[in-house]
Structures are given as structure tokens and as C-alpha cells.
Amino acid sequence: MGSRENAAQRECWLEFGKQGAKVFRLNTGRAWAGRAERMPDGSVRIEYPQLVNLGLGYPDNKPVVGASDLIGWPSVVITPEMVGQRVAVFTAGEAKAPKGQPTEDQRRFIDQVRADGGIAGVVRTPTDVRGLLHEWKTRHKQSD
Secondary structure (H helix, E strand, O other), X not given: OOHHHHHHHHHHXXXXXXXXXXXXXXXXXXXXXXXXXXXXXXXXXXXXXXEEEEOOEOOOOOEXXXXXXXXXXXXXXXXHHHOOOEEEOOEEEEEOOOOOOOOHHHHHHHHHHXXXXXXXXXXXXXXXXXXXXXXXXXXOOOOO
């Protein structure tokens, strides 16, 4: 991630919090895990290495490709029968630099979250975050 996208991500992450959402950074990739030992030359030896997928995954241990950088939920009141109760609405913000575009996998992930009733979209600025949350509330006639 470039420094511009990193800065945009941090701004958007903080704005989700200011808007009442609990949003977390989702790191993705692969890493080696095991019993690590630092060697005198600064390298690390890993005994009993196991390759681990980071980020979201499926039950078959395959990673969710295209998962968004920032995930979480705002707490929202639902249906007349459940007045006063709160539910978590999954939220996925794909943070991009001002001219950055989502990959096809990222776009598909966003579309799936939205199709399932969640809040998802590309965010570049705090204004984008507010717009994303407002658009969902408008679609669901949810007051603040």
C-alpha cells in the first residue's frame, strides 16, 4: 500500500469511529507460524513451520479474495418488534488513494456485502465514509 492510500485509509478508519461504527483493519496475505528463534546474524529460524492465511477465510481454509481493508459494524435499531435492541451491520470500507480503483475481486466483495444487507463501498475520504453510512440508513430508513 502506498503512503497516500495508507493516509486515506487512516482518515477513513478514524471517521468510521467518529460516526459510531466499530471498524477494524483487516490484514491479508500469508505468513509462516511456528516456534521462532532469533539467530545471532539477525535471521529467524522457525521450527515446525506452518503456512497461515491472514484475513477472512472459508471453512476449507481458502482465503476470501478481495476482502476490504476496513471491516466492522455500526449498531443500529431494527424492526418495530425489536425496538430498543441493536444488531451489528457488517461494514466493509475499501480504502483507496484519491485516484485508486478497486480490483474486480474487491468490487465483487463489496457487491456481496451490499446484496446481503451490509454497508460496503470504496472510501477515499471521511466524506465518503459519511456518505456510505448515510446511503445505507436512507435505504433502510434508519434514523441516527
